[in-house]
Amino acid sequence: MTARAPLEGITVLDLSTVLMGPLATQILADHGARVIKVEPPSGDIVRWLGPSRSKGMGPLFLHLNRGKEGVALDLKDARAREAVMRLAADADVVVHNLRPKVMRRLGFGFDAVKAVNPRVVYCSLYGFGQDGPYADRPAYDDLIQGASGLPSLMQAAGTGEPRYVALNIADRLVGISAAYAITIGILARDRTGQAQEIDVPMFETLASQVLSEHMYGRSFEPPLGPAGYPRLLTSERRPFATADGHICVVCYTDAHWKRFLTEIGRDDLLSDPRFVNVGARLNAISEVYGFLADRLRAQPTAHWLEVFDRLDIPATPLNTVDSLIDDPQASAVGLIREVDHPTEGRIRTHRNPVLWGGQPTPLGLTPLLGQHTVEVLTAAGVSAQDIAAMQADGVAVDGRPATAKTDPTAA
Known part of the structure; x- marks a missing residue:
């Protein structure tokens, strides 16, 4: 990490929940931004998913909200909205993942925030572009995967029925x-001196990635063939079974195949029309991968790993999530870290994968619900009496650990 974090001095007001917004703001926090996360008094729903040592500190929340300051306010209350607008007035960035009309109804639409902060970078994450017929539809990862065609691609690739990817891939993309749009927005704001309004719709984001690979023959008008990239859609594209497990191998280039076929004594196939070059193999991809699958079943994984390493053909064992946590590469580069959390004890997490000058970004701690409410609102000019009144009415949560509440100088 450089001596000064890249986003040091940038303040982000995070009004997002669940996954996609918190992931974006965590990336910003990892790179030095101050992120103030505002949650309802009941907490971000992700707090309550999975096992935990303390209430509201589940694993997904821990991994998506490190390094942030936690504020808990009920935005249905005018006092809370006024407090949040104070925070927005001083923030460089405001991020939310509600439908735009909901934000406008709450009084936090782009125009309202721009009125108090003419240099704000305002980023909206939501389901569908607001100029289309789906604008008001609710959106979750499963729905966006379906609308973008991923489950049908999984079926076409041989799963037997449409299936979602076993990762919240739309939220994460x-x-x-x-995160990158916001950093570009900060640059644009600094160059122009003007507020920047950024929209990142889920459907269009995932659909653009699907179409980039699978528009294929329909990239042309008239079409030069059907949609769908054949190499990715054959049912033979999968981890290959070996005599004692599975291996992942990409025998792709002409040089790869020449070395492999020579190694197994089948160099006669070098003149086979199905194998002569990358284009021919693509046209016969199911047969080519089927041939590879048949060969790999004959020997154990260790044998093939040695062969492919010697032949300089990309290959790796098939990890499970459990073995990934203990993977030698992940361990060697310090991807998996164990840290001590003041209330959760020893926890295992992963660092941001980006390096700066060869060094990783620091790991921040995940806040308790409302841990920084009093500190943040006080700094924004909200009086102690008003904070106490909001607490008494259930509008604000003071989530400081008990020791901090007894020490007026502690957060």
Whole structure:
């Protein structure tokens, strides 16, 4: 990490929940931004998913909200909305993942925030572009996967029936897209001196990635063939069974196949029309992968790993999530870290994969629900009496650990 974090001095007001927004703001926090996360008094729903040592500190929340300051306010209350607008007035970035009309109804639409902060970078993450017929539809990862065609691609690739990818892939792609869009927005704001309005819709984000590979023959008008990239859609594209497990191998280039076929004594296939070059293999991809699958079953994984390493053909064992946590590469580069959390004890997490000058970004701690409410609102000019009144009415949560509440100088 450089001596000064890249986003040091940038303040982000995070009004997002669940996954895509929190992932975007965590990336910003990892790179030095101050992120103030505002949650309802009941907490972000993700707090309550999975096992935990303390209430509201589940694993998904821990991994998506490190390094943030936690504020808990009920935005249905005018006092809370006024407090949040104070925070927005001083923020460089405001991020939310509600439908735009909901934000306008709450008084936090782009125009309202721009009125108090003419240099704000305002980023909206939501389901569908607002100029289309789906604008008001609710959106979750499963729905966006379906609308973007991923389950049908899984079926076409041989799963037997449409299936979702076993990862919140739409949320995560949107979160990453928002993080880079926000940093570009900061640059544009600094160059122009003007507020920047950024929209990152889920459907369009995932659909653009699907179409980039699978529009294929329909990239042309008239079409030069059907949609769908054949190499990715054959049912033979999968981890290959070996005599004692599975292996992942990409025998792709002409040089790869020449070395492999020579190694197994089948160099006669070098003149076979199905194998002569990458284009021919693509046209016969199911047969080519089927041939590879038949060969790999004959020997154990260790044998093939040695062969492919010697032949300089990309290959790796098939990990499970459990073996991934203990993977030698992940361990060697310090991807998996164990840290001590003041209330959760020893926890295992992963660092941001990006390096700066060869060094990783620091790991921040995940806040308790409302842990920084008093500190943040006080700094924004909200009086102690008003904070106490909101607490008494259930509008604000003071989530400081008990020791901090007894020490007026502690957060």
